[in-house]
Amino acid sequence: MASISLSKINKKYDNDVLAVNNVDLKINNHEFMVLVGPSGCGKTSVLRILAGLEDCCSGEVYIGNKLVNNTPPKDRDVAMVFQNYALYPHMSVYDNIAFGLKVREAGGLLQRVLHPKKYHDKIESIDKRVQDVSKLLSINHLLSRRPYQLSGGQKQRVALARAIVRKPKLFLMDEPLSNLDASLRLQTRTEIIKLHRKLGITTLYVTHDQIEAMTMGDRIVIMNQGEVQQCDTPENIYRFPKNKFVAGFIGYPPMNFLDATIEVKGKHVTISCTDFVLSLHQNFSLKEKILKVVKEGKTSVILGIRPESVHDNCAALGSWPTENNCFDAVVDAVEPLGAQNIIFLSTGKYQLVSTIDSSVKIKKGESRNFYINLDAIHLFDKETEESLLETSIETV
Ligand SMILES: Nc1ncnc2c1ncn2[C@@H]1O[C@H](COP(=O)(O)OP(=O)(O)OP(=O)(O)O)[C@@H](O)[C@H]1O
Numbered sequence: 001m002a003s004i005s006l007s008k009i010n011k012k013y014d015n016d017v018l019a020v021n022n023v024d025l026k027i028n029n030h031e032f033m034v035l036v037g038p039s040g041c042g043k044t045s046v047l048r049i050l051a052g053l054e055d056c057c058s059g060e061v062y063i064g065n066k067l068v069n070n071t072p073p074k075d076r077d078v079a080m081v082f083q084n085y086a087l088y089p090h091m092s093v094y095d096n097i098a099f100g101l102k103v104r105e106a107g108g109l110l111q112r113v114l115h116p117k118k119y120h121d122k123i124e125s126i127d128k129r130v131q132d133v134s135k136l137l138s139i140n141h142l143l144s145r146r147p148y149q150l151s152g153g154q155k156q157r158v159a160l161a162r163a164i165v166r167k168p169k170l171f172l173m174d175e176p177l178s179n180l181d182a183s184l185r186l187q188t189r190t191e192i193i194k195l196h197r198k199l200g201i202t203t204l205y206v207t208h209d210q211i212e213a214m215t216m217g218d219r220i221v222i223m224n225q226g227e228v229q230q231c232d233t234p235e236n237i238y239r240f241p242k243n244k245f246v247a248g249f250i251g252y253p254p255m256n257f258l259d260a261t262i263e264v265k266g267k268h269v270t271i272s273c274t275d276f277v278l279s280l281h282q283n284f285s286l287k288e289k290i291l292k293v294v295k296e297g298k299t300s301v302i303l304g305i306r307p308e309s310v311h312d313n314c315a316a317l318g319s320w321p322t323e324n325n326c327f328d329a330v331v332d333a334v335e336p337l338g339a340q341n342i343i344f345l346s347t348g349k350y351q352l353v354s355t356i357d358s359s360v361k362i363k364k365g366e367s368r369n370f371y372i373n374l375d376a377i378h379l380f381d382k383e384t385e386e387s388l389l390e391t392s393i394e395t396v
């Protein structure tokens, strides 16, 4: 097991595509780090550079304290699990799991002839490891089958077993669950996390599914267009996104973004969005933060509001709603999700999305009053799209 460090990694392919742009990333020993981002953002390239399957153009790759830029893949002690399982079709499940170990640790025919006792002992210990890992992953009853006789989920577990049995320093997993149906995906996700808790092997897990990232990662690193956007705990990424990209990428339905203007008149601070005005006179800490933004000369901003921060005023409980953060809207559509409904609202210039408990009966076409939880709003710079509100992130 080892920590990982990528320092200023760049990768340009022959076709001039800059797939990885100045990436810095540190993964702690035993950590489960999830790398997430849209298709083509460079996730697989980062993984392949770590595994040694691809050279970087510049930068340094460390596994533990060792610089491995010039270390071939077989000597990096890294196990990779791919989306397509990559099982040997002509071998049994047992041989698929044991094959790599036998080649690497027991040696070939020559060893068998020259050192029969040593070879035999090694094969016995490999057998024990294969049996143990098969039990761990509940595939011990499938060991004599061929891959074509397995379901997708079973193939996935064989691929995992083959990686785990090596006891590598580092696991690299590239969208390993994307071929599975929704319920099997959920189940295997939980199994991978349980396994990680048991084995503690440092893991970099790639996905483009933000729910997988949020539920699995000790920390999440978000990439876009070859660059790291933010690396932090799931909670901090959700609560304090560093920029508009991260804010829009994490969270479902995505955050609402509205053009807004901050206005200061004497003691009154407001955020105005054409169709409605948010007044901050009762929210002192937010007011302080926003006055700092104004001092930096930023008055024309992007207001970010998560759908779960837009509430229905008629069903309001407690003391949230005041005349300062309410607005009228027409309900354009209601999409039931079960426990919650996604409500599409129109305020005139803007369309907003809200998620509201399905016990609140809201109908398409209705005009209703909604309110915004001011404590959970976000502001972004119009030019750089960086977050403007101070964040109190405690990084791990
Ligand atoms: N061998 C290659 N030669 C040229 N360009 C490549 C090569 N491999 C990847 N790319 C390009 O590099 C960029 C990053 O690709 P990469 O496979 O790392 O993305 P990804 O984030 O894994 O995407 P996905 O989610 O679709 O798997 C893409 O623009 C891709 O087209």
Ligand SMILES: [Mg+2]
Residues within 6 Å of the ligand: 043, 044, 045, 174
């Ligand atoms: Mg990929």
